[in-house]
Amino acid sequence: MNRKPSVLSFTFLTSAAAFAALCVLAHAGEPYLVKDINPNGIGFPIGLTAVNGRLFFNADDSVHGQELWVSDGTEAGTYMVKDIVPGADGSEPQGLANVNGELFFSADNNVDGLDLWVSDGTANGTVRLADVTPGAQSPPPGKCVFHSIPGQGINGRLFYVASYPAYGDELWKSDGTAAGTNLVRDIWPGPDGSGVSLLINVNGTLFFRAYGPTTPFELWKSNGTTAGTVMLKDARPAEIAHVNGTVFFRGNDDVFGPELWISDGTPQGTRLLKDINPGPNNISYPGWLTAFNGMLFFSAYEAVHGRELWRSDGTEQGTVMLVDLDPQGSGSPGGFTEVNGMLFFGAADQTNGIGLWKTDGTAAGTVLVKDIVPDGLGSALTDLVSAGGKLYFATDDGIHGKELWVSDGTAEGTHMVADIDPGPGDGFTWELTNVDGLLFFMGGNNTTGAELWALDTREEVPIPTMSSWGALVMAILLTISASRVLRRRGVRKA
Numbered sequence: 001m002n003r004k005p006s007v008l009s010f011t012f013l014t015s016a017a018a019f020a021a022l023c024v025l026a027h028a029g030e031p032y033l034v035k036d037i038n039p040n041g042i043g044f045p046i047g048l049t050a051v052n053g054r055l056f057f058n059a060d061d062s063v064h065g066q067e068l069w070v071s072d073g074t075e076a077g078t079y080m081v082k083d084i085v086p087g088a089d090g091s092e093p094q095g096l097a098n099v100n101g102e103l104f105f106s107a108d109n110n111v112d113g114l115d116l117w118v119s120d121g122t123a124n125g126t127v128r129l130a131d132v133t134p135g136a137q138s139p140p141p142g143k144c145v146f147h148s149i150p151g152q153g154i155n156g157r158l159f160y161v162a163s164y165p166a167y168g169d170e171l172w173k174s175d176g177t178a179a180g181t182n183l184v185r186d187i188w189p190g191p192d193g194s195g196v197s198l199l200i201n202v203n204g205t206l207f208f209r210a211y212g213p214t215t216p217f218e219l220w221k222s223n224g225t226t227a228g229t230v231m232l233k234d235a236r237p238a239e240i241a242h243v244n245g246t247v248f249f250r251g252n253d254d255v256f257g258p259e260l261w262i263s264d265g266t267p268q269g270t271r272l273l274k275d276i277n278p279g280p281n282n283i284s285y286p287g288w289l290t291a292f293n294g295m296l297f298f299s300a301y302e303a304v305h306g307r308e309l310w311r312s313d314g315t316e317q318g319t320v321m322l323v324d325l326d327p328q329g330s331g332s333p334g335g336f337t338e339v340n341g342m343l344f345f346g347a348a349d350q351t352n353g354i355g356l357w358k359t360d361g362t363a364a365g366t367v368l369v370k371d372i373v374p375d376g377l378g379s380a381l382t383d384l385v386s387a388g389g390k391l392y393f394a395t396d397d398g399i400h401g402k403e404l405w406v407s408d409g410t411a412e413g414t415h416m417v418a419d420i421d422p423g424p425g426d427g428f429t430w431e432l433t434n435v436d437g438l439l440f441f442m443g444g445n446n447t448t449g450a451e452l453w454a455l456d457t458r459e460e461v462p463i464p465t466m467s468s469w470g471a472l473v474m475a476i477l478l479t480i481s482a483s484r485v486l487r488r489r490g491v492r493k494a
Contacts, residue, residue, distance in 0.1 A: 099151075257282065
């Protein structure tokens, strides 16, 4: 017989919901273990990738081997997507890439070798795109032995590197269907391959590095067609970046050594931008190329000042050292990450040791935020990421080991979030990944090992100081009061 819910039932359910809400709020501002994926060992989640508000990653629960997992930040919402290889071997998913809200990755089903897969987060929606075919040709003989990590999404297509015995490692593309997964161009025909790497999307055009039968690494570009995949310059490119469509890269023409180069996408416009460290056998080896405020910021070595912070507007005259962070040596800046119009980075000097810095793009606006390791011990800042309007990163302050830190751009607001592994041990804070304000990372301690952790950065909610029982009692009292109001409005016990 159907009965109307009683006020008591309503009160209990509402109280339980309120208590659950309080438990969720308790996570605000403090990292928490999302799930102990491998209670008998370490889950070791890697390849953390955000897709449509969820996190995809590779993990091992010791039963199914390394397989594809997904998480919404809750224990119940963290589970293996599909057991591609039944048993303990695992398919070892890698190269996870988000292309227009669809997850692409490579996996080995122990039958066909490495192949391209797609997933919507369900077992039925996680499928292999069959053995790929180069255009209208027959399927390539032999198994795929390599996929790039990761690929590059452009205009709804994934560009990636695959290696087959007949072709070697060459450039491929996929639109998420078997028919739309093809070889773009066999740049170096034969089994050796062209060694395609450093894929980057520049306003809808793919730039990358490859080599041919008679030349070393060259700069190439592609629009996704065979005819539109062309070489730009024999310049041994490395670490490619772009600012408003202008391509910057570390190039080497055997005359000046590794220096800063520039390209407008034409062979004539691909050239040395500036010989930063002139002289025979002198090289500046620019690194950490990062776009910020319409200019390129990077670190470079120069004989007088050492490795310091530089910027470029794309002209030789406008490529200058911004500030000498360490007048007595090299500041060696790195890890450039933009947060709320400021560029944060890690650097060191002989006065302050390892510290967090920020810049607004000017010399006067380049300042030390906090001296994290005054005595110079500890480790560099790693995994810098923007989340919730703040900077999060991992570092070792010489006391607590490598742990999760946060900064709002002030010395007072720069501090360790939590000592996940109490004492000098490392909290395994790796692969910090922002998923709509929920910061995931691989963390751990001596109890759980390396597992999936998270920190809710979406909003700062005051955490109740009362005990859990006190919170429950308060929730019950509040809902009882609400139930009395409902009685007056006609809700009655059945």
